[in-house]
Amino acid sequence: MRETKNIILCGVGGQGTILTSKVLSNCLMKAGYDVKMSEVHGMAQRGGSVTTQVRFGDYVHSPIMGKGSADILVAFEKMEALRYLDMIKPEGKVILNDYEIASSTVLAGEEEYSSLILEEVTNAANASVLNACKIAGNIGNVKAMNIVLLGCLVKFMNLGELDWDTAIRENVKPSLVDLNIKAFYAGLGAVSN
Amino acid sequence: MKQILTGNEAVARGALEAGVGFASAYPGTPSTEILENIGEKYSDTIICEWAPNEKVAMEAAIGASVMGARSMAVMKHVGVNVAADPLFTFAYTGVTGGMVLVSADDPGQHSSQNEQDNRNYAKSAKILMLEPSNSQEAKDMVVIGMELSEQFDSPVLLRMTTRICHSKSIVEFGEPKAVKVIPYKKNYAKYGIMFPEILKLHPKVEQRLKLAEEYSNASSLNVEEWNGSKVGVISAGVAYQYAKEVFGDKASYLKLGMTYPLPMAKILAFADKVDKLYVIEELEPFMEEQIKAAGIDCVGKELITSIGELNPDIVKKAIFNEENNILTFNKGLVTQRPATFCAGCPHRGFFYQLAKEKNIVISSDIGCYGLSGNAPYHAKDFAFCMGSGFSSAHGAAKVAQKHGAQQRLVGVMGDSTFFHSGMTSMLDAVYNNSNTLMCILDNRITGMTGHQENPGSGFTLDGEASTVTDIYQVVKALGVKHIRVINPLKLQDVKDAVNWGLSFDEPAVIITRWPCALKKLSQADKAEFGNYKIPVTVEADKCIGCKACMRAGCPALIYNMEKRKVTTDAVQCIGCEVCIQVCPKKAIKKVGAGE
Structure with missing residues (x-):
């Protein structure tokens, strides 16, 4: 019996967290896992905080997990890592994209985006920090940073042997398949376990 | 498959x-x-x-x-x-x-x-x-x-x-x-x-x-899973999954797929077999009340909240008083991230300007424009349901008028909301001689739910061309005498139209007409609105870092703390030009525009 693993992806609307979890859960399903994925997206199309949860194992009941339950948190944005840090197990892992998006309250000058966010996350948790935006930019499109982060996640989950190429091919636009496969392997190679 | x-x-x-x-x-x-x-x-x-x-x-x-x-x-x-x-x-x-x-x-x-x-x-x-x-x-x-x-x-x-x-x-x-x-x-x-x-x-x-x-x-929709007589759980919907997560095989379950009418005989038989019976359900004690009314003893809402969405944590805490360990960190550093108008949203210009008006009360509705109550606009006063924008404004306006209040009422709703139930909402104001200013923010699509066609968009659900219902003609037919159609991204036009609309002691309507920033433009849209999607850029030597543009709340503007200058995010910016109009130093230009 394989123990259920819990993954959380968090970011800001428009960053591609939902597509990432779609690729992830499809690949896991084809590999024979029971998978449940849950997305929480607010009202607006863009700009709000977005999270998806993916749970997989032999049999998964609840589509969502509680606090202190995630094995890995993948944060597409720094502030979002801190927002959801209480979701991970104390021994859990954080994959942190060193990327900053100011919220509307910050833009309006009503709140400050602290310069201590990265430090706070890395002090509190076992975190791997990377600049997925830069890695994706080097490949040719900063928007592929979501799939770079998927590559990192797969590395830390030790699931590199699954058929990720097919999962990417089946879930992204045909014109973006090559870019995203490149991004995936760049992410896979960007971190060491 | x-x-x-x-x-x-x-x-x-x-x-x-x-x-x-x-x-x-x-x-x-x-x-x-x-x-x-x-x-x-x-x-x-x-x-x-x-x-x-x-x-x-x-x-x-x-x-x-x-x-x-x-x-x-x-x-x-x-x-x-x-x-x-x-x-x-x-x-x-x-x-x-x-x-x-x-x-x-x-x-x-x-x-x-x-x-x-x-x-x-x-x-x-x-x-x-x-x-x-x-x-x-x-x-x-x-x-x-x-x-x-x-x-x-x-x-x-x-x-x-x-x-x-x-x-x-x-x-x-x-x-x-x-x-x-x-x-x-x-x-x-x-x-x-x-x-x-x-x-x-x-x-x-x-x-x-x-x-x-x-x-x-x-029915096999209502099924028993037997794991011994100590604890029994009756549950349905997603709450059943949470119960399974929390109790595991330490409880027997009566999992209900048909929850009305409840299988009361089956419930009674299950209850008789277990020492302790829990009813685990989200929101109201819908099953619990009926089960108790049938004379069956059970525990439900006295432990599990009827407020909000449940999850395995809430159920575990409620039943076993157990909580998972979590990391300690300074959560005080986390800023809010409320949903906001997208870069290039046509509502931005309208609300940036409308929020400057003194002595108005804004009766809003259900749709993206409801976000106008958030930072930085703080424009909306209230909203209730689809279509309430004009009728609630009207009721408020009548009271304000009769009792000498300073405020004038402005009602706001979108195109799809207008077709939904806003037409009767407007009719109420017209029929009862209101002095409400009613604004229809027509962004050519149903925006907030993710771009569904509607009677004004020219297409049906399956993409067939369809009759376009003309909002202007509808408003006119409802009996409104004063109607103005404007581009909401032109701040001076918004200001003039609002002053014009509030000058009447009878119903007036402003229709703003500009497509949702994320809308895939149709041929008709392209013919009407042209290719305006050219991003803007900030000339660093002219920018004095006053942040006036930031107060328009566009997510495509970035303030650099060290340089004390603003830059733009070329990926997000679609060149709506609101920031150009707001900048006191004329430091913002369309990419490619000359001096």
């Missing part, structure tokens, strides 16, 4: 497998993707439509059932309030072709103004109700729902929740059923709703409920 599907995608597949002939909906989170999926994948087989509102969707589905097809109406929980009128009478007449009403409730209010529990509708309308606990059941229950609808001559409520609608789990597909449309035969006694036949319907409904309860007791 198996696929990993959201509950909504699964319901769409279920419609195909159930042989549904007609489906209608008004978009509303978390229900929207059901009809979108039917439209995308099955429109060859199923007649599928966006209706202007939920009442109309329900009525159209009723007509389809009367004409002999299996039919579906789909809506979010508050939509059922709108559709309740036809529902309650259709519950009396019964169906010809099977009819399933899908209600997508939103515990936790992820995107809703309340978290009403629509299971109560099944009880009030005295109709059968099914509740899926994963995507597989969501699909299967459309098929079963259609069969039960025809068997019991009743519409069936398929009650979903956000977590079922938007979670993905694995679904094994079935074969689509070929269901023939039942030839039409006039049946005035059943559908005429006239005295004296109408009096025969209610007794029939009561009889139907008795038979349905017998079915519920015998």
Whole structure:
């Protein structure tokens, strides 16, 4: 019996967290896992905080997990890592994209985006920090940073042997398949376990 | 064939497998993707439509059932309030072709103004109700729902929740059923709703409920999982999954898929076998109250909150008083990230300017413009439901006027909301001689739910060209004498129009007309609005870092603390030009524009 693993992806609307979890859960399903994925997206199309949860194992009941339950948190944005840090197990892992998006309250000058966010996350948790935006930019499109982060996640989950190429091919636009496969392997190679 | 599907995608597949002939909906989170999926994948087989509102969707589905097809109406929980009128009478007449009403409730209010529990509708309308606990059941229950609808001559409520609608789990597909449309035969006694036949319907409904309860007791939709007599759990929907997560095999379960009428004999037998009985359900004590009324002792809402969405944590804490360990960190550093207008949103210019007006009260509505109450605009005063924007403004205006209040009322709603129930809202203000200024923010699409076509957009759900209902002509026909159409991104035009509108002591209407920033433009849009999507850039030597532009709240503007200058995010910016108009130093220009 394989123990259920819990993954959380968090970011800001428009960053591609939902597509990432779609690729992830499809690949896991084809590999024979029971998978449940849950997305929480607010009202607006863009700009709000977005999270998806993916749970997989032999049999998964609840589509969502509680606090202190995630094995890995993948944060597409720094502030979002801190927002959801209480979701991970104390021994859990954080994959942190060193990327900053100011919220509307910050833009309006009503709140400050602290310069201590990265430090706070890395002090509190076992975190791997990377600049997925830069890695994706080097490949040719900063928007592929979501799939770079998927590559990192797969590395830390030790699931590199699954058929990720097919999962990417089946879930992204045909014109973006090559870019995203490149991004995936760049992410896979960007971190060491 | 198996696929990993959201509950909504699964319901769409279920419609195909159930042989549904007609489906209608008004978009509303978390229900929207059901009809979108039917439209995308099955429109060859199923007649599928966006209706202007939920009442109309329900009525159209009723007509389809009367004409002999299996039919579906789909809506979010508050939509059922709108559709309740036809529902309650259709519950009396019964169906010809099977009819399933899908209600997508939103515990936790992820995107809703309340978290009403629509299971109560099944009880009030005295109709059968099914509740899926994963995507597989969501699909299967459309098929079963259609069969039960025809068997019991009743519409069936398929009650979903956000977590079922938007979670993905694995679904094994079935074969689509070929269901023939039942030839039409006039049946005035059943559908005429006239005295004296109408009096025969209610007794029939009561009889139907008795038979349905017998079915519920015998049905495999309501299933026992035996793990010993110490603890018993009765649960349904996603709450069942949370219960399984928390109790594991340390409890026996009575898992209910049919939750109205409840299988009370089965519940009684289960209760008799266990030492301690819990009822675990989200929101209201819907099952618990009925179980207790049947004289069965159980524990439910005294431990588990009736507020918000449940999760395994909440159930575990409530029952076992146990909590997971979490990391310690300074959560005080986390800023809020409220939903906001997108870069290039046409609402930005309108509300940036409107918020500057003194002595106005803004009565808003359900849609993206509701975000105008957030930072940095803080414009909206109140909103209640679809279509309330003008009528609530009107009531407030009458009181303000009679009692000498300084404030004038401004009502605001979108194009789709206007078609939904805003037309009658406006008619109320016109008919009763209001001095309300009414603004229709026409962004050429239904925005907030993710771009669904509507009667003003020129296309139907399945992409067919359709008659464009002209908002200006509708407003004129309602009797409004003062109407102005403006581009909401031109700040001076907005200012002038608002002053103009407030100068009358009778109804005035401003229609803003500019497409949603994320809308895929149609040929007609391109002809009307041109290619305006050229980003802007900030000339660093002219920028003095005053942040005036930032107060327009555009996510494509970035303030660099060290350099004390603003830059733009070329990926997000679509060149709406609001910041250009706001900058006091004329430091912002369209890319490629000369000196």
